[in-house]
Amino acid sequence: MDERYDPKKIEPYWQSEWERADLYRTREAPGRPKFYVLEMFPYPSGNGLSVGHLHNYVPCDVIGRYKRMTGFNVLHAMGWDAFGLPAENEALLRGAHPTETVPRYAANFKRQLTISGCAYDWSREINSSSPEYYRWTQWFFLMLLRRGLAYRATGSQWWCDKCRTILANEQVVNGCCWRHTDNPVTKKDLEQWYIKITGYADRLLEDLDGIDWPEPIKLMQRNWIGRSEGAELAFPITGHPKKEVRFFTTRPDTVFGVSFMVLAPEHPLVAQITSGAQRAAVERYASEARRQSEIERMSTVKEKTGVFTGAYAHNVFTKKDIPIWIADYVLMGYGTGAIMAAPGEDQRDFEFAIKYGLEIPRVTAPADGSRPPADRAFPEHGIAINSGFLDGKKTADALRAVCDFAERNGIGKPTVSYRMRDWLISRQRYWGCPIPIVYCKNECGIVPVPEDQLPVRLPPMKDYQPSGTGRSPLANVPEFVNTTCPKCGGPAERETDTLDGFACSSWYFLRFASPHEARAPFDRAAVDYWLPVDLYVGGAEHAVMHLLYARMWTKVMFDAELISFQEPFPVLRNQGVVWAADGQRMSKSKGNVVTPDAMIEKYGADALRLWELFMGPFDEDTKWNESGVAATERFIVRVWSWVRRYVEAGYPQGAPSEQTIHRAHKTLRAVTVQIEQMRFNTALAAMMEHLNYVARLEPTALDRFVVESFVLMLAPMAPYVSEELWRALGHSDSVHLATWPVFDPALAHEDTVTVVVQVNGKVRERLQVAAGTSEDEVKALALSSDAVKKHLGDKTPRKFIFIKDKMLSVVV
């Protein structure tokens, strides 16, 4: 064993030894419990990994290695979410083609993860942009289509007329195009594919209760789904005998207070009912509303605006005709795109009514009998007033009464509305999974590509420019577009849009179970064995979309009887964000990125890993500080010297003191418990504390258990140095195939404890007593203590509170 710890020497050596032994290959092991640990599917960016990314990968690796040592058959694999906008943008800006860059970048990620000591079964590596993979993404899309969960509808997208292409939200900067920052973007209507995720809204909501996820994430999903109960009602439009305004409300009890209605500017009724006199103003307002950038629409300080359509609806409750307005605060995408305005009970309607001088009836009074406030709306529940047959009813009762009335009279019914909308899955992009659909020019219409003809391959394109029509660049490839109809054999065109990248990441966790299965997306037996994922780890930024889509696809597969579980990730944890030393997000443009490569070069991978674990709680944000890596390297050096002295002494089976044995077991207990809880920082602190003690001991005051248990505890966290130390201790098998040491609870138990004596809540004495000492004994000891006597003075204790092995509180 070398005198000096030299990571540059041992890390590459063990790396190649492990590869030679194929150490991390997951082998089927019947009879052993399985554990599937998974990190969120990364996009292999050209910038490579930073030390921030490792804050996810290293902890997962520790869990995987730890579980393996405790007898689990562990699945830990890695793959690439390789389709997507960044690769395409890079191609457009720099001419670097994704078919070349993606494998190169992925290889770089793999290299970085490997030198960082992360144990993946690389034989299971997958890549969502490979035909072997996206063939099955297409297969899933067709399954959704078959089950009535995919449909076409018009949706509007951002459009830059200089790029002559569709823009993603993130490509719209200050209302202008990202490449033409002085060119305002507009909206363009396109026929696109949607996934009917709203049909799963209730299940997605209910099943949150049964999964072990961080509460904030669950809450975000609940808010995103945004279930609200209410009623859908309709009022006839005056002067248009067959037309009515259908609207959703959560407060049907306020119908007697409805003094006007508001439609979304995009509402189809607008064109039909607007009066001649108002037409010009309405059209002007509608087109302005449409042009508004997201930023403008998001502004909360913006004053409410709107325009009268000149048309009236008939409030069937008050029997009054009420004006119909349009306003951009009513959104076409929610409910029916129309509202009944109850300005007395809704603050937005109130503001609108004030501004345009509309009537503000008050139909809800506070339950305490006071009057509603005059200067604002009263949106809380209360008692119905000025409301005909509802008068005197509590809000909840009035609500039901209106629903009953509406149902009896055929003007509406109770309804549930969701904030969540269907998933727009079409992308007008080249670098994505082609949508396996053909449009027949004869009679057949929309025809799915038969499964045996999958995959629809992405054609190689050397130089792709936008089509200029809003279709993806694929529209420029005649060999791709022109095809024959699978049904009638006649001329047909292929769908040129590609699938949203979230489609690829909605099922990848299944693929790792049988990554090379060629006849199906996955092998049922392998999925039954490995899934669901036992521990899923990723950033909170994926709280909603990815996790919701993946959950929905899982439920669809369950319904299709392809799998036997309904939740893909029963346990989810979020790692914290590692901020750069300057407090900003690490990014190449800010020049504050710290790479694992640089840290490994300077301190070694083990030191980097330990610092990733030690720098703070795994799930909390923290700031990068390089001096910590130097500190964990020092820790490793101290372990090295300690073990080396023991090895050089001929690893004696010495005579450790009772205290040494106790400390070894206590540390082992702490580390075991804390790794299970993913509290790596305190686990490592316990090991440091233990080392501070044992490092002073002579080798003859140690034994194999004391030394080896330490090396074994270190193994998941610092795999290289622990392998080297393990071999130096005379083992011929890898430490990573060894078994996690077991602590003896009796030995880990404290024999002597410090019992604190408080007088009136202040600590006045500390007594060293045997664990389990009785209250009477402690009391006697305490009362005979000078310090306690001094603070008691001549007062008599009134009360004693005794917590065994902890404290005695004396109240006088």
Add this chain to the structure above:
RNA sequence: GCGAGAGUGGCGGAACGGCAGACGCGCUGGACUUAGGAUCCAGUGCCGCAAGGCGUGGGGGUUCAAGUCCCCCCUCUCGCACCA
């Protein structure tokens, strides 16, 4: 605006309602050294010579006992955006 999370030494952070500051960084002193940005030893919340007192963003409260529980307020971070 709504929702969520967080405020503890010079710094990162520990702490089943029960000894606040584990562990580490930094700093101070010392040892060993030609040398030290190496290693080892000691010290290190604040005030105080000491006894002791004060301390977990601020203010109240519950309790024998509060960083931890309750109420009000302040600051920061993240997420969402007029959801009828």
